[in-house]
Structures are given as C-alpha cells and as structure tokens.
Amino acid sequence: xxxxxxxxxxxxxxxxxxxxxxxxxxxxxxxxxxxxxxxxxxxxxxxxxxxxxxxxxxxxxxxxxxxxxxxxxxxxxxxxxxxxxxxxxxxxxxxxxxxxxxxxxxxxxxxxxxxxxxxxxxxxxxxxxxxxxxxxxxxxxxxxxxxxxxxxxxxxxxxxxxxxxxxxxxxxxxxxxxxxxxxxxxxxxxxxxxxxxxxxxxxxxxxxxxxxxxxxxxxxxxxxxxxxxxxxxxxxxxxxxxxxxxxxxxxxxxxxxxxxxxxxxxxxxxxxxxxxxxxxxxxxxxxxxxxxxxxxxxxxxxxxxxxxxxxxxxxxxxxxxxxxxxxxxxxxxxxxxxxxxxxxxxxxxxxxxxxxxxxxxxxxxxxxxxxxxxxxxxxxxxxxxxxxxxxxxxxxxxxxxxxxxxxxxxxxxxxxxx
Numbered sequence: 001x002x003x004x005x006x007x008x009x010x011x012x013x014x015x016x017x018x019x020x021x022x023x024x025x026x027x028x029x030x031x032x033x034x035x036x037x038x039x040x041x042x043x044x045x046x047x048x049x050x051x052x053x054x055x056x057x058x059x060x061x062x063x064x065x066x067x068x069x070x071x072x073x074x075x076x077x078x079x080x081x082x083x084x085x086x087x088x089x090x091x092x093x094x095x096x097x098x099x100x101x102x103x104x105x106x107x108x109x110x111x112x113x114x115x116x117x118x119x120x121x122x123x124x125x126x127x128x129x130x131x132x133x134x135x136x137x138x139x140x141x142x143x144x145x146x147x148x149x150x151x152x153x154x155x156x157x158x159x160x161x162x163x164x165x166x167x168x169x170x171x172x173x174x175x176x177x178x179x180x181x182x183x184x185x186x187x188x189x190x191x192x193x194x195x196x197x198x199x200x201x202x203x204x205x206x207x208x209x210x211x212x213x214x215x216x217x218x219x220x221x222x223x224x225x226x227x228x229x230x231x232x233x234x235x236x237x238x239x240x241x242x243x244x245x246x247x248x249x250x251x252x253x254x255x256x257x258x259x260x261x262x263x264x265x266x267x268x269x270x271x272x273x274x275x276x277x278x279x280x281x282x283x284x285x286x287x288x289x290x291x292x293x294x295x296x297x298x299x300x301x302x303x304x305x306x307x308x309x310x311x312x313x314x315x316x317x318x319x320x321x322x323x324x325x326x327x328x329x330x331x332x333x334x335x336x337x338x339x340x341x342x343x344x345x346x347x348x349x350x351x352x353x354x355x356x357x358x359x360x361x362x363x364x365x366x367x368x369x370x371x372x373x374x375x376x377x378x379x380x381x382x383x384x385x386x387x388x389x390x391x392x393x394x395x396x397x398x399x400x401x402x403x404x405x406x407x408x409x410x411x412x413x414x415x416x417x418x
Contacts, residue, residue, distance in 0.1 A: 010035035012069035016227075018284060019277040021062055023203045026213050026226040034197065034223070038123060039071040041198030041227075042190055044131065044183065046078035047105035048097070051251035052112050054240070054263070058229055058278060062200050063126065064116045072124050074196055075113050076186060077106045079132030084179050106130065112250040115313050127194075134189045135182055147185055150215055180208045187212030188219060203228045232278075235270035250313060256339050257314040259362075261322030262411065264306035272301045280308035326412075340402065340414040348417055354381065354391045354405075361405055361413035373407065380406040 005028055008014045012035040016022050025031055031039075043059045045052060052060075063073035082102050097105075110128065113119075117126040138146075187209075190196035197216075199209050209226035216224035232240040248263050249255040267275055273291035276282055282304070290301040303323065310319040325338050341361045343352065355370035358379065364370040371389035373379050379386050381397055382404050393415070397403045402414040 006032075008032045010069070012039065012066060012071060015065055015069060016062070019065070020274060021058070021065070021229045021278065022227070023230045024206055024226070024228045026210060027223070030223055031198065031225040031227070034225070035069070035071070039066065039198055040074065040194055040196045041066050041071060041200055042074035042076050042187075042196050043200050044076040044078055044081065044186060045109065046082040047102045047109060048082060049247075049249075050105050050108040051249040051254045052109050053250060054248035055232065057250065058232055059201060060113065060116050061279060062227075062229060066198075066200075067117060067124055067126060070124055071198075073117055073126040074190060074194060075117070075126060075128045076190070077109070077128060077130045079103070079106060079130040080135030081131055081179065081182050081186070083132075084182060108251065112313070129190070129194075131182075131186050131189070135185065138185075143181075143185075147181060147215070150218055151181060151184075151211065180211055183208045184212040184215045187224065188215050191216050191220065191222070191224060197223060198225045198227060200227045200229070203231050235268050240271075252314060252318075257310060257318035258322045258325055259339055260314065261306045261310040261319060262326065264309045265302050265326065266411075267302050267305060269298050272298060272305055276301070276305050276308070280305065280312065282308055338404075338412050338414050340416050342416050342418045345417050348393060348395060352393045354379070354386060354393055355389065357393055357403075357415050358405055358407070361415060363405060363407040363411055363413055378408055 005013075005017060005022060005025070008017060008028075010032050013022075013025075013028075013032050041063070043063055045056060063075070067073050079102055082097060082105075083099075113126070113128065118124075119126045119128070187196070187199050199212055201209055206226070206228050209228065213224045213226045216222060234240050248260065264275070264279075273287055276287045276290060277284070290304060293301050307319045307323060310322055328338075339362060341357075343357070343360065353367070354374065355364075355367040358364045358370040358373075359367050364373060370379070374386055374389045374391065377385055377387060381391075381393070382399060383406065393403055398417055402416045404412060404414055406412050
C-alpha cells in the first residue's frame with residue numbers, strides 16, 4: 001500500500017493522480033510500466049438494486065479514465081457474488097435475493113454503464129461479464145481444494161471488512177465470510193479469460209482486492225495489480241450523495257434528472273473543484289479557473305458541475321431542462337421541469353397537511369421532519385414562508401393547477417392537484 005506516489009510516466013496513472021482518484025496501489029512502479037501499454041482492468045458491481053447509485057459513479061469514472069488512456073474496461077455484474085452479499089461496512093447480512101430478482105437488477109443496471117463507457121468488440125472497447133458464469137460452475141469441494149489452500153483465516157480476520165464487524169459484536173455468517181474468496185476468484189478468472197491484470201474499487205475494498213492480486217501472483221506467477229480510490233466524503237465530513245429521499249440513483253426512472261442536477265448544484269463550496277475533477281471531463285486548467293471563484297460566483301461553478309455531470313448521465317437536453325426549471329423556480333418562470341407529485345383533489349378538500357405534502361413530494365423523509373423544518377422557517381408555499389407545523393394546503397394555494405413547495409433555498413417540488 002502506498003499513500004505517497006512518485007511521478008508517473010503513464011497517461012493513465014498521471015490522470016488518475018491529477019484528478020484525485022488515487023488512494024492505494026499495490027505495485028505502483030510495475031503498474032505504471034504496464035500502463036504504458038494496454039491495461040485491462042475491472043470493477044465489480046453487485047446487483048442488489050435495480051439501479052446503481054452515486055456511490056458507484058466514482059468507480060465507473062475510473063473505468064472511463066482507463067478507457068480514455070487506451071486501456072480496456074471490464075464491468076463485472078455480480079450475478080454470483082450478489083447471492084452471498086458483500087459484508088464490507090455492513091452491520092448485518094444483506095437480504096438474500098432470488099435468481100430472478102438478481103437477473104432483473106443486472107438488466108436494469110446495464111444502461112447506466114453505456115453512458116460512460118464505449119462498448120464493442122475493439123481492443124479498448126468495454127465489455128460486461130457476469131461472475132455467475134464461473135462461480136456457479138464450481139463444486140464446493142473443488143472450490144475448497146483449488147483455492148482454500150491459498151487463503152489464511154488469520155489474515156482474513158485482520159481485514160477491516162471482517163474485523164470491524166466482529167469488533168462491533170455483529171455476527172458474520174460463514175456465507176458472508178466466503179465473499180472475499182469469491183471476489184479473489186473473480187480476478188483470477190478474469191485474468192485467465194480476458195488477460196485482466198487490474199482490479200479497482202473503493203478503499204474499503206482494499207483487503208479483498210489484495211487477496212485477488214496475490215492469488216494471481218501465486219497461482220499463475222504473473223503480475224496483477226490493485227488500485228483503490230478514497231471513500232467519497234464531502235468537505236463537511238458527510239457521506240457524499242445522500243438526499244432526503246435516500247440514495248441518489250443513476251436510473252432516471254428512480255431519480256428524475258432534475259433531482260440529479262439539483263444534487264450537484266447543491267455541492268458544498270469546498271467540493272466544487274474536487275467533484276469537477278472526479279465526475280466530469282472538463283480540462284484541469286478550466287477547473288483551476290473555476291476553483292478560484294469567490295463568494296457568490298462559486299454558484300456559477302456549481303451550475304457548470306451540475307450541467308456537466310447531468311449531461312454525461314442523462315444528456316444535454318435533460319441538463320438544460322433542469323437548469324431552466326431551477327431558474328424558473330427562482331424567477332417565477334416556467335417550472336414544468338420541477339419534480340412533481342399528483343394528489344387527488346379530494347385529499348385537498350378533506351384537509352391536506354403541508355407536512356404530509358412535503359413528504360409525498362420527496363422534500364422530507366417524514367412528516368415529523370417536515371414539521372421541524374416548518375417551525376425552523378425552512379419551508380415555503382408558493383414562495384411564502386410558513387411557520388405553523390400543522391398548516392394545511394387549500395384550494396386558494398393552487399396556481400396554474402399546482403402548488404409550489406420549497407425547502408431551503410434550492411429544493412423545489414410541485415403538488416399537482418388532479
């Protein structure tokens with residue numbers, strides 16, 4: 001593990017270093033030399049939900065940087081590993097999913113990768129493989145005989161994914177304990193099938209990645225490498241990418257492009273430059289100029305970030321519509337692009353609590369939170385602040401068929417009465 005890196009010669013590692021992706025590299029000098037040619041690298045994604053989320057985006061961008069530097073990215077869909085569940089940073093075992101649910105999730109996740117990577121049959125084109133194709137073929141005894149001898153239980157217990165769970169006195173099943181073996185075998189199989197020599201991931205995966213590196217070096221007597229990125233935290237110490245409604249999903253059917261755009265627009269001042277480097281292709285000299293913006297001008301940088309990130313995932317039209325909707329929310333112009341929720345008129349006539357409407361619109365996580373925010377003066381109806389936590393919406397609040405709700409200064413939603 002190396003935290004201080006030398007001056008790299010390869011375009012890939014120089015870019016990764018300059019843009020802030022590097023946390024640890026197993027063999028920096030060797031990887032740098034290998035990256036002067038075509039490196040094949042992978043990241044694995046378990047199919048625990050129908051969509052990937054913002055926490056996955058940084059590793060997708062790492063695959064993008066690899067491809068931009070002339071390498072070949074491999075996306076590994078975790079059809080096999082999802083059946084076990086990654087115990088990393090978890091206090092309890094993940095719910096076990098059916099084969100049918102896993103297959104649906106993999107199919108639903110695929111579209112997001114195509115927004116960031118070029119797929120095809122060329123030497124640097126990305127490919128998607130499913131680790132169930134090999135993991136499900138192993139018999140239990142064969143798996144133990146072929147690979148068990150290469151893993152030390154003592155060492156496995158020292159990795160954070162296991163040690164921290166045990167220190168918290170949270171039980172870890174034998175099923176979960178096998179996850180790191182399966183991930184290591186993934187790397188070996190990818191080496192044998194595709195010549196893959198690099199696994200990338202978040203820093204919490206370092207132990208699992210090292211196991212795979214060492215398995216290839218021991219079994220095949222060939223070089224293999226691991227590379228991790230820092231866990232993504234905001235400058236205030238919060239986990240990046242959480243919203244009131246939960247995870248920031250990459251699929252448009254699970255999170256509207258406007259909300260995705262707004263998440264980037266709400267970036268903390270101290271994170272604008274860092275996120276531009278990590279999540280956009282904007283040149284570094286232009287990012288350096290944006291980082292120098294002071295005061296209210298930093299908001300221009302946030303809009304640049306929101307537009308670039310949203311364009312990459314949802315397209316330029318979606319980014320323009322989101323920006324226009326945000327401006328409309330402030331100026332009273334066209335607000336048709338704002339997130340909206342349809343509520344029957346009968347609920348309004350029966351007495352619709354503002355707190356309930358805020359939660360239905362996704363501006364708060366619960367009615368209790370909504371009431372606290374109302375009391376704190378953080379909620380507005382049609383741009384007028386409301387202070388009564390028991391306030392109800394009325395027919396007179398409807399403007400052009402909808403009621404505009406605002407949380408703070410930047411989050412808006414429309415309640416459409418049907």
